[in-house]
Amino acid sequence: MMKTDDARLEQVAVKREQYPEPDVYEFAFAGRSNVGKSSFINAMLGRKNLARTSSSPGKTRTINFYRVSDLRLVDLPGYGYAKVSKTERNSWAGVINTYLENRENLLEVLLLVDIRHEPSELDKAMYDYLIANGHSGLVIATKADKISRGQYQNHIAKIQKKLGIKNRDNIIPFSSVDKKMVDEMWDIFEDIVGFYDGSEEDEL
Secondary structure, three states: OOOOOEEEEEEEOOHHHOOOOOOOEEEEEEEEOOOOOOHHHHHHHOOOOOOOOOOOOEEEOEEEEEEEEEEEEEEEEEEEEOOOOOHHHHHHHEEEEEEEEOOEEEEEEEEEEEEEOOOOOOHHHHHHHHHHHHOOOOOOEEHHHHHHHHHHHHHHHHHHHHHHOHHHEEEEEOOOOOOOOOHHHHHHHHHHHHHHHHHHHHHO
């Protein structure tokens, strides 16, 4: 398991020039405003309040870079909150796209969706964008503690159908409350890092 004792908020950014140096690999997390990205990051880092959660969806409007060991976890602004203006929503989209299209040390972007609900059209658009840009299509189905384990497969099937996911194993139920999948998620991240490191070695 990844040691997270040194986890910290390293940088808060809106503009590209505010990003930290691209000196370590990054995993970014995209999703709707109330999907639980901050809670997911806190669970992964073994902290309660390092990534700030909000009772007001749409409040996170910055890209937050969390450093842990030789990696960064990157919390992207939530999308799809209806109570803000279209201009403001477009501004957030610009912040997200600038990061996704220009960050050379970005290894993977994971989409977070609420396991209880069918993904939205915005979720579908984000998933298609990630697939088109070479990402693996891993989806974290958050708030898994809110339904019984017996309901998992039914809800996962709806997510798979809506997003057009070929491999159901790419949908990972996750609860920030019981944290049962934290070790497995770190194993996945480390496997991805190992794949990229191996690929780079093959190219040299």
